[in-house]
Amino acid sequence: MPKNSSLQDLLIDELKDLYSAETQLTKALPKMAKAASDENLRAGFETHLDQTREHITRLDRVMELLDASPKGKTCKAMKGLVAEGEERIDDDATDAVKDAALICAAQKVEHYEIAGYGSVRTFAELLGEEEVVSLLQETLDEEAETDRKLTELASSLNVKAEMSEASTAEDEKDDR
Ligand code: FE
Ligand code: FE
Numbered sequence: 001m002p003k004n005s006s007l008q009d010l011l012i013d014e015l016k017d018l019y020s021a022e023t024q025l026t027k028a029l030p031k032m033a034k035a036a037s038d039e040n041l042r043a044g045f046e047t048h049l050d051q052t053r054e055h056i057t058r059l060d061r062v063m064e065l066l067d068a069s070p071k072g073k074t075c076k077a078m079k080g081l082v083a084e085g086e087e088r089i090d091d092d093a094t095d096a097v098k099d100a101a102l103i104c105a106a107q108k109v110e111h112y113e114i115a116g117y118g119s120v121r122t123f124a125e126l127l128g129e130e131e132v133v134s135l136l137q138e139t140l141d142e143e144a145e146t147d148r149k150l151t152e153l154a155s156s157l158n159v160k161a162e163m164s165e166a167s168t169a170e171d172e173k174d175d176r
Pocket of ligand 1: 051
């Protein structure tokens with residue numbers, strides 16, 4: 001049978017991709033928390049790390065229900081998103097600008113996950129896998145809530161970043 005010939009095959013393949021993505025995130029989120037200056041942003045990354053571990057547990061359960069292994073795939077997209085996030089961590093930026101950059105990187109990750117979970121949830125719905133649907137929906141809701149919280153943090157932290165930019169420019173003027 002050709003690869004991913006059925007919707008069931010595609011569902012399992014996309015779930016493996018998400019499993020790899022979540023696993024990569026358990027390694028990236030502690031670094032992002034460490035790089036964050038704002039206390040609420042740091043706490044947000046730490047909370048989402050706990051949730052991410054729970055997402056992996058849910059995917060284990062989902063794969064058990066579907067009688068498949070969660071392993072065997074590397075999510076290349078998450079590899080790229082994490083690599084870009086790490087570049088930001090190494091940026092020589094003010095604390096506030098770095099926080100804004102971390103939020104931007106984290107939101108790209110959440111949107112990727114939201115797209116993935118939304119799709120697999122719908123596939124499972126079509127295949128009549130009710131328990132799988134409810135597990136995936138729980139994770140999808142947490143990803144969406146995380147994205148919403150990041151937007152809220154950005155509304156104050158991006159302003160701080162813009163102001164830190166202005167004060168740096170002022171300092172440079174004073175130096176002359
Ligand atoms: Fe997740
Ligand atoms: Fe997430």
